[in-house]
Amino acid sequence: MGEESTWLDAAGMQRITGSEYYLSGLLTPKTVTIQAAAYVRGFVAGLSRTVHIYENSPVIAMERADGVWKVCTPQGSVSASKVILSVNGHLQSFGFLKQRLMHIFLYASMTRALSVEEVRKLGGEPSWGVAPANPFGSSVRKISGVGGHRILMRNKFHFNATMEASDRDVRRAVRDRTRSFQRRFPMLKDVKLGHRWGGRLCLSWNGVPVFSELEDGLFAACCQNGLGVSKGTLPEFWRRSTPLESRTPTLRITSTKPPRPLAPRTLCHPWCHRLPELPGMASGPGEVNCSGASAG
Numbered sequence: 001m002g003e004e005s006t007w008l009d010a011a012g013m014q015r016i017t018g019s020e021y022y023l024s025g026l027l028t029p030k031t032v033t034i035q036a037a038a039y040v041r042g043f044v045a046g047l048s049r050t051v052h053i054y055e056n057s058p059v060i061a062m063e064r065a066d067g068v069w070k071v072c073t074p075q076g077s078v079s080a081s082k083v084i085l086s087v088n089g090h091l092q093s094f095g096f097l098k099q100r101l102m103h104i105f106l107y108a109s110m111t112r113a114l115s116v117e118e119v120r121k122l123g124g125e126p127s128w129g130v131a132p133a134n135p136f137g138s139s140v141r142k143i144s145g146v147g148g149h150r151i152l153m154r155n156k157f158h159f160n161a162t163m164e165a166s167d168r169d170v171r172r173a174v175r176d177r178t179r180s181f182q183r184r185f186p187m188l189k190d191v192k193l194g195h196r197w198g199g200r201l202c203l204s205w206n207g208v209p210v211f212s213e214l215e216d217g218l219f220a221a222c223c224q225n226g227l228g229v230s231k232g233t234l235p236e237f238w239r240r241s242t243p244l245e246s247r248t249p250t251l252r253i254t255s256t257k258p259p260r261p262l263a264p265r266t267l268c269h270p271w272c273h274r275l276p277e278l279p280g281m282a283s284g285p286g287e288v289n290c291s292g293a294s295a296g
Contacts, residue, residue: 004030017142018124021184025130033129033141054078062094069217082217089163089202091222096214100274101223104201105165107156107173109181109193113148121187135226138180153193155180165198173198201226205274 006027013022044053054073061072062083069083085091089103114122126144138155156173174196181193202223204210210223 003028014124016125016128017130017140017184018122018187019184022130031129033127064215064217067217082219084219084221085214086221088222088224089200091202091210091220093163096220097210097223100204101210102203102205103160103163104203104226105158105160105169105198106154106201107170107177107196107198108152108154109174109177109197110152110195111150111188111191112194113150114188114191118188118191119149122185140184151181151185151188151191153177153181163200170196170198 006029008016008025008027010020010023012027013025014020016027047053057073057075059071059073063070063072068079068081070077070079071083085094087094089101091097092101092103122142124142126149127142129139129141131139136155136157138153140154141152143150143152156176158169160169174193178193182189185191203225204223207225208223209225210220213219
């Protein structure tokens, strides 16, 4: 790819992170990180100048009559001739692509602001991020600036077709992440991971997105396969460059399957392979626990 990079040994990793845990790594100095909440709020601020944004308005029904879609919420409804569903895995909640989407839960934590003495004990650079070679391993980030010096860690994942995480799931994730934090930062034994949260990823069995016209005037831009910023933005570029009236997409996305002509009304979703039968896939609570703790 021609991207600038430097291979680091254990000493180089410790110089950046302050931790003796890492044996080696690949430094890409031009990589940037995004403060996710600020990123989303910035989009909202820009969009609100030209469109109406309704938050906390869950869609409870959607129907089409006389060529117009009516989207209903508990407080009201919106009607339009064309609707784009950008709901990621919740496309399944609207009745589409049953048993073709995988729902993965990920969990993360953040420390309180570190004291001056704790920052000194940690050492390393003020800000850095570590992405694991195993995609479901432990991602660790050190931030500084607004809110002080803090460490964020994301690891532990599981698949659950019910699209809900239990209290037991959360407690187990917190327990394992605390161990991971202590292994990496023994010098911060008194620092707790006080802020904890989790969220869903939507994956397809063969890694392709759902990007298509599902019914007349009803479009989907979903299943981002864990790359929301890039794959969530891509459909919007296509939408702007291709009129919604067009039934022939102008964009092709590579798949693990051999290339073949695209169906005239769709971009990708027939290529989302049907999932194998797993516990809880069709009915009832089901979980396949695939912990990222194995990656540390």
